[in-house]
Amino acid sequence: MLELLTDRFSKALERLRNTRKLTEKQLNDILRDIRMALLEADVDYDVVKTFLKRIRERALTEDLKNNLSPAESVLLTVYEELVKILGETKEDLKKGTVLFVGLQGTGKTTTVGKLAYYLKGKGFKVALTSTDVRRPAAILQLQRLAERVEVPYYSAEGEEDPVKIAQIAVKRAKDEGVDYLLLDTAGRLHIDEELMEELRRIKETVNPSEILYVADAMQGQEALRAAKTFHETVGLTGVVLTKMDGDARGGVALSVREALGVPIKFMGVGEKLEDIEPFYPDRVAQRILGLGDIQSLVERAQQVIPEDEAQALAVRIMKGEFDLEDMLKQIRFVLNMGPLDKIIGMLPGLGQYAKHLKLDEKLLKRKEAIILSMTKEERKNPAIINLSRKQRIARGSGTTVSEVNKLLKEYEEARKLIRKLKNAKGPLGIPRIPF
Numbered sequence: 194m195l196e197l198l199t200d201r202f203s204k205a206l207e208r209l210r211n212t213r214k215l216t217e218k219q220l221n222d223i224l225r226d227i228r229m230a231l232l233e234a235d236v237d238y239d240v241v242k243t244f245l246k247r248i249r250e251r252a253l254t255e256d257l258k259n260n261l262s263p264a265e266s267v268l269l270t271v272y273e274e275l276v277k278i279l280g281e282t283k284e285d286l287k288k289g290t291v292l293f294v295g296l297q298g299t300g301k302t303t304t305v306g307k308l309a310y311y312l313k314g315k316g317f318k319v320a321l322t323s324t325d326v327r328r329p330a331a332i333l334q335l336q337r338l339a340e341r342v343e344v345p346y347y348s349a350e351g352e353e354d355p356v357k358i359a360q361i362a363v364k365r366a367k368d369e370g371v372d373y374l375l376l377d378t379a380g381r382l383h384i385d386e387e388l389m390e391e392l393r394r395i396k397e398t399v400n401p402s403e404i405l406y407v408a409d410a411m412q413g414q415e416a417l418r419a420a421k422t423f424h425e426t427v428g429l430t431g432v433v434l435t436k437m438d439g440d441a442r443g444g445v446a447l448s449v450r451e452a453l454g455v456p457i458k459f460m461g462v463g464e465k466l467e468d469i470e471p472f473y474p475d476r477v478a479q480r481i482l483g484l485g486d487i488q489s490l491v492e493r494a495q496q497v498i499p500e501d502e503a504q505a506l507a508v509r510i511m512k513g514e515f516d517l518e519d520m521l522k523q524i525r526f527v528l529n530m531g532p533l534d535k536i537i538g539m540l541p542g543l544g545q546y547a548k549h550l551k552l553d554e555k556l557l558k559r560k561e562a563i564i565l566s567m568t569k570e571e572r573k574n575p576a577i578i579n580l581s582r583k584q585r586i587a588r589g590s591g592t593t594v595s596e597v598n599k600l601l602k603e604y605e606e607a608r609k610l611i612r613k614l615k616n617a618k619g620p621l622g623i624p625r626i627p628f
C-alpha cells in the first residue's frame with residue numbers, strides 16, 4: 194500500500210541529506226520531485242497545487258525548527274501538510290443507522306461485514322440489513338457475513354420496497370437497543386436517477402447518523418467522480434476506502450478530503466473480515482514518508498512482548514549497552530511479530546524496502562540457535578569466544594564456524610552502531626531503530 198509515494202518521497206528528500214542550508218534551487222528541485230510523485234500517484238491536480246504552495250510558503254518563511262537540519266525541517270513540514278490533506282484527525286463513527294452507498298463491485302458488502310466484525314469486537318451491539326432487493330445474491334452475501342460475524346441480520350420477508358425494509362429494520366434496531374444498524378443499499382454499475390431517488394427516500398425516512406461512501410482505491414480519480422454525485426444528492430458524512438492493499442499509488446486517499454470535504458473513516462486492506470483499519474491521517478502520513486507506522490508497530494509489539502521487557506531493552510539500547518542476550522531478544526521479537534515483510538514496512542526508513550525485502554525467517558532461526566548454544570558468560574562477554582568455543586557452538590547449533598563468525602561480526606557492528614546512535618534522535622523525535 195502506498196509504496197509508490199514512499200519510494201518517490203524518500204528519493205526527493207534524499208537530496209537534502211548532509212545539507213546545512215536550504216537553497217532556493219534545492220527547494221525547487223524537491224518541490225518538482227514531489228509534484229511529479231503526486232501526479233504519478235494520481236492525486237487530484239488541485240490538491241497537488243495547494244499542497245505544493247503551502248510547503249513552499251512554509252519552507253521559505255518559517256525559521257528552522259529547533260535543532261533540526263534543513264532535511265528534517267522540510268520533512269516535518271511535508272509531514273504536517275500531508276496529515277492536513279489526509280484529514281488531520283481520526284474520525285469516529287456516530288452511533289445509529291449507518292447507510293453504505295456506492296457503486297457495485299467496490300467492496301461495499303464486504304465492508305459492511307468487516308465493520309460489523311470490527312464494531313462487535315469493540316463491544317458494540319450491531320445488526321445488519323440490506324435494501325438491495327434487485328440483487329438477491331447481494332442480500333444472501335450479507336446474510337452469510339452476518340452469520341460469520343454472529344450478529345443479527347434483519348430481514349423483511351416478502352417486502353419489496355427498499356424504503357419499507359429500511360423502516361422495519363430501524364424500528365427493530367431501536368426496540369433491541371442496537372448501537373449500530375449497518376444498512377447496505379443497492380449498488381448499480383452506473384449512477385441513475387432511480388437509484389438516487391431511492392437513496393433520498395431512504396435517507397428521509399430513517400434519518401441516518403452516517404452516510405458512508407464506499408470507494409475502491411484502485412479505481413483512482415474515477416472513484417471520486419461518482420462520489421461527488423452521491424455527495425450532492427444525499428450528503429455524505431464519510432468515505433471508506435477499500436482495496437488499499439492493492440493500491441500502490443494512493444491518489445484517492447490523498448484527494449478525498451480536499452475533493453469532497455468529508456473524512457476517510459476506514460480503510461480496507463484485504464479480503465478477510467479483520468482486514469479493516471480506522472483511518473489515522475498521521476499514521477498514513479508517516480508511512481508515506483517512510484517514517485514507519487510507529488504506533489501500529491508498538492501496538493503489535495505489545496501483543497508479543499511484555500511492556501516491561503521491551504522498556505528494559507530500550508533503556509539498555511539507549512545507554513549503548515547491548516550484548517548477545519539482547520540480540521537474542523531482538524531476534525525472537527522479530528520472529529514473534531509475524532509476517533516479516535509487513536513489519537519491515539512499519540519500521541522507520543525501511544518502508545520503501547518492504548516490497549523487495551523478504552527477511553529470511555530460516556536464517557533468523559539459525560542465528561537464534563547459535564546464540565542459544567552459547568553459555569551465559571559468552572553471551573555477556575563475547576570477547577572470550579575463541580576458536581574452540583566457536584567450534585563447540587557451531588556443533589551445538591548445527592551450524593558452521595563461519596556462520597558463528599558472521600553472527601559475531603553482525604553483533605559487533607550493531608553494537609558499534611548503537612553506541613553511535615546513543616544520543617542521536619531521528620526526525621520528529623523518533624529514535625532510529627538500529628538495524
Ligand code: GDP
Binds near residue numbers: 436437439462
Ligand atoms: P460490492 O458489489 O460493492 O458489494 O462488492 P463486494 O463486497 O462483493 O466485493 C467485491 C470484491 O472486492 C470481492 O472479491 C471482495 O473480496 C473484494 N474486496 C473488498 N474489499 C477489499 C479490500 O479491502 N481488499 C481487497 N484486496 N479486496 C477487497
